[in-house]
Amino acid sequence: MNNVAAYIRVSTDEQADKGNSLNEQQERLKAYCVAMGWSEPIFYIDDGYSAKDLRRPAIKKLLDDVTKGKIQIVLTSKLDRLCRNLLDLLQTVKLLTQYNCSYVSASESFDTSTAVGRMTLQLLGTFAEFERERTSERVKDNMISLAKNTDRAIVGPCYGYDVIDKKYVINEEEAKNVRYMFELAEQGDGYRMIAKKLNDRGITTKRNKMFDQTNVKRLITNQALTGTMIYNKRSTKDSKTTFRDESEWIVKEGNHTPIIPIEQFEKVQEILRSRSRARKHADNETYLLTGLAICGHCERNMKGSTARVKNKYNEYTYYRYICGSYQLGYGCKHHAVHREDLETLIIEQVRELVAASTKELNINISPKASAIDEIKDLKLQLSKVGNKMQKQIEAFENDLITAEDLKMARKRVEADRDSLTKRISQLLSKRHEAETVQENAALMLPVILGADRLKAKQAIRQIIEQVTITDGVNIEIVWK
Numbered sequence: 175m176n177n178v179a180a181y182i183r184v185s186t187d188e189q190a191d192k193g194n195s196l197n198e199q200q201e202r203l204k205a206y207c208v209a210m211g212w213s214e215p216i217f218y219i220d221d222g223y224s225a226k227d228l229r230r231p232a233i234k235k236l237l238d239d240v241t242k243g244k245i246q247i248v249l250t251s252k253l254d255r256l257c258r259n260l261l262d263l264l265q266t267v268k269l270l271t272q273y274n275c276s277y278v279s280a281s282e283s284f285d286t287s288t289a290v291g292r293m294t295l296q297l298l299g300t301f302a303e304f305e306r307e308r309t310s311e312r313v314k315d316n317m318i319s320l321a322k323n324t325d326r327a328i329v330g331p332c333y334g335y336d337v338i339d340k341k342y343v344i345n346e347e348e349a350k351n352v353r354y355m356f357e358l359a360e361q362g363d364g365y366r367m368i369a370k371k372l373n374d375r376g377i378t379t380k381r382n383k384m385f386d387q388t389n390v391k392r393l394i395t396n397q398a399l400t401g402t403m404i405y406n407k408r409s410t411k412d413s414k415t416t417f418r419d420e421s422e423w424i425v426k427e428g429n430h431t432p433i434i435p436i437e438q439f440e441k442v443q444e445i446l447r448s449r450s451r452a453r454k455h456a457d458n459e460t461y462l463l464t465g466l467a468i469c470g471h472c473e474r475n476m477k478g479s480t481a482r483v484k485n486k487y488n489e490y491t492y493y494r495y496i497c498g499s500y501q502l503g504y505g506c507k508h509h510a511v512h513r514e515d516l517e518t519l520i521i522e523q524v525r526e527l528v529a530a531s532t533k534e535l536n537i538n539i540s541p542k543a544s545a546i547d548e549i550k551d552l553k554l555q556l557s558k559v560g561n562k563m564q565k566q567i568e569a570f571e572n573d574l575i576t577a578e579d580l581k582m583a584r585k586r587v588e589a590d591r592d593s594l595t596k597r598i599s600q601l602l603s604k605r606h607e608a609e610t611v612q613e614n615a616a617l618m619l620p621v622i623l624g625a626d627r628l629k630a631k632q633a634i635r636q637i638i639e640q641v642t643i644t645d646g647v648n649i650e651i652v653w654k
Contacts, residue, residue, distance in 0.1 A: 176248040178207060178234055180215035183255045185224045199251045204419045206249065216247060225258040226310075228266070237266070240275050252281045253295070259305045262294070267295060287638070293588060321405035321424045328405065332398050333380055334433050342430035344399075349354050349433045351377050356434055359442045362632025364449050365390045394446070400439045401432035444654070448635040459627035462517050462634055464640055469497040470644030472506040477511070485506060495643065516649070520641060521622055522635070523651055528616045539607050539653050549598055556594045563587045611637065611653045 196219060207215050215287045220232040228234070233256075239245050248270060251258045256277075257263035270277050277295075320328050327337040328478070334352040335342045343460040351372065365387035372385045379389060397404055406425040408415050458464065461478035470475055476495040483490045493513035499506035527537065566583040569575045576582075618633040640652040 177244060178212050178249055179218055179239065179245045179247065180204075180249045181218045181220075181233065181236055181256060183220040183223060183225060183230070183250065184221065184234070199255070200397070202251050203249055203280060206372065212247070216245075225254060225256070227259060228257075228262050234518050237269060238268060241272050244633060245275055247276050247278055249278045249280065251279070253279050254305070255638075258267050258303055258305070259299055264296065290354040318406060318424065321403065321426065324402075324430050325426075332396050333393050335430070344431055344433060346384075348380075352393070352433050355390065356438060356442055359394060359445060360438075362445070362449075362629065362635070364446070365454060368394075394442065397439070398430075399432065399434045400429050400436045402427045403429035432462045447638060448654075459631060460493070461513060462627065462631045463495065463520065464631070466638055466641050467495050467516070468640055469499060469506060469509075470642045470648065470650070471509075472497065473501045474506070475500040475638065476511075476643055477501060479510070507619070507645075509643070511643055511647075516641075516643070519649060520638070520651070524615050524619055524622060524634075524637070527612055527653075528619050537608055537611065538651065539611055545609070552594050552598050554596075556591065559587055559594065614654070 180200075180203040182196055182203065183290050184194055184199070185194055200217065203215060203217075203297075207213070211522040218232040218236040220230040223232075228237075236245070236248065240248070252262075257266060258280075267277055276426070282294075317328055320326050326340045327342050329335050331342055334344045334345060334348045336451065336617075355372070358371060367558035369385040369387050369390045372390070380384060393399070403424075403426045407418060407423050409418050410416075452472045460480070463476075464478060465475065469475070475498045477498040479494050479496045479501070481492045481494070483492065494510045495513065495516060496510040497506050500509075533557070563584065566575070566580055566587070569578065570580040615637050618637050621633040622630045624630060637654055638651060642650040642652070644650075
């Protein structure tokens, strides 16, 4: 028999298993062909690939050769070498049948040309898939246990770390570059500019490739740099990766030595978040308040608008902030403010903030992202407390509880409500943060007053969260 294709495969986890090595599979299939009186087979080898799907180079080449009529028999040592997914198995066998190609397993005897043989194949495929899923569950449970109870490195290291003795250890050369990236981010550089400066210095990734804005972003936003290990964050199904609910994440702070202090990490995330609001205009110095200026009517961005007016005597250029919704024809009220008027006013407000005494500070400060989430959760709990009291009242009206029970329930509910309300008030209280805002403004003011408008723009983004403009005259600032 000619044109026999022998497919052998071993996954990373199976390489040490007895009887599953590539050499053992190869010798067994050669001997099988000799016993059957067939010619020596053509070997298709997938080394280090799982059979959970067909995304394997050798199996793709094999099936391609089948469709070209080059193969008459496909031979494996066991069924699970070919597929461990029933749907993949059935589709593969259907393809082989379509091109008059037989499938043979050296360990399991069945003939795919008969109904009984196909049934046997499907049953074996079902058990192979079941075993793969059972193995996957056991591995997942073991990995979760390791993540919760040890400081072992259970995923590959990010740039800045190596794995030594199964633990994350700082790679000092890479860590130096990581710190440089955060310094650039604090100076106002975006992901693309950081990547450019790294490449200009000849700094490469762990795989010796040039940096780009995608891998810079992944690294700078990776909490592993702060010594925090996050496991079970993503889920992969049908080759699609999605984020799990945060309640399923395993977060372990202090898992390894940090490269970046948590305070610096959070500061940089805030800087980059403010840049993202300005989008492609983040590095344009024409308008200092791009992404910060908001329309007080529709809450959309106020966009920079440049108009040039020319007559036979002079040519003028007007710079204004205009409601973006109005520009796009969404019907918002038309209002605008001249660039110089608005920016001068904002800079004057920064001056006044820096010069004010701490007793005079009465400014609007945006809550931190973590505080916003907590306030939202507390308000949800507060609404549930109200619903709980209403149910107690209904139970009393229906004679399900006594007046004494209702009185005790009211006390519990009021205590819960007072506790939640107090916590919300604490989070909304900004007095202790006002002095910090003032200190940050004092640090940024010399940059804002400097000749470099791009640096001034970056400095403003570090101290101002939002500037709301209503009718072009009413200005409200929310400080960071």
